[in-house]
Amino acid sequence: MTTLSAGILLFLIMDPLGNIPLFLAQLRNVAPLRRRRVLVRELVIALAVLFAFLFGGSYVLRALHLRPESISIAGGIVLFLIGVKMIFPPRDGNMFGATPGGEPFIVPMAIPGVAGPSAMAALMLMTNSAPGRTADWSAALFCAWLATAFILLSSTYLFRWLGESVLTALERLMGMLLVALSVQMFLDGVAAYLGKA
Numbered sequence: 612m613t614t615l616s617a618g619i620l621l622f623l624i625m626d627p628l629g630n631i632p633l634f635l636a637q638l639r640n641v642a643p644l645r646r647r648r649v650l651v652r653e654l655v656i657a658l659a660v661l662f663a664f665l666f667g668g669s670y671v672l673r674a675l676h677l678r679p680e681s682i683s684i685a686g687g688i689v690l691f692l693i694g695v696k697m698i699f700p701p702r703d704g705n706m707f708g709a710t711p712g713g714e715p716f717i718v719p720m721a722i723p724g725v726a727g728p729s730a731m732a733a734l735m736l737m738t739n740s741a742p743g744r745t746a747d748w749s750a751a752l753f754c755a756w757l758a759t760a761f762i763l764l765s766s767t768y769l770f771r772w773l774g775e776s777v778l779t780a781l782e783r784l785m786g787m788l789l790v791a792l793s794v795q796m797f798l799d800g801v802a803a804y805l806g807k808a
Contacts, residue, residue, distance in 0.1 A: 614747040617737060621755035623789045624690065624730045627762035629697060629782040632775065633724060634766055637715045647764070649714060654760045656717055657725035661734060661752055668735030669742055679740050680804040686736045687797030693729045694793055697786030725759060736796075
């Protein structure tokens with residue numbers, strides 16, 4: 612996997628377009644002057660969590676004695692399920708459930724909004740499959756996060772400009788791409804397993 616494809620994969624998993632309605636709903640009760648500050652805080656927390664998984668994920672996998680092939684197959688299945696959920700979202704339109712009133716903190720905006728389980732699993736898979744390329748994965752993660760942050764910081768304007776139907780169509784397109792990437796990851800894991808068997 613190249614650095615560019617890793618960045619695109621992480622960007623698709625973070626799903627910034629799909630998160631726009633969630634983030635706007637969570638910030639509805641926050642004072643207008645604090646909204647941007649809260650959003651930046653949540654994005655920075657998400658980045659810190661993702662970097663923790665990037666650097667610490669390989670140790671967790673080693674402690675559990677998991678082979679790279681099993682992680683690739685499991686990661687492909689998880690990404691497939693996330694992609695299907697993006698294409699066919701739940702009826703209430705909110706994948707993360709409701710949050711009580713007040714200012715959101717960590718949940719659900721930072722985790723699992725941006726730093727979801729699928730992004731964490733993908734980072735663990737990357738570090739386990741190519742431990743010597745941590746700098747590449749760090750660059751891919753930072754670029755994907757930066758693009759996600761830019762879109763989410765512009766969420767109010769994008770929602771007004773594009774409308775909910777266009778955002779939904781774009782999210783479903785991103786879901787289709789994620790499903791294709793997940794199938795490739797699954798097939799790579801199966802091929803690697805059969806090659807070693």
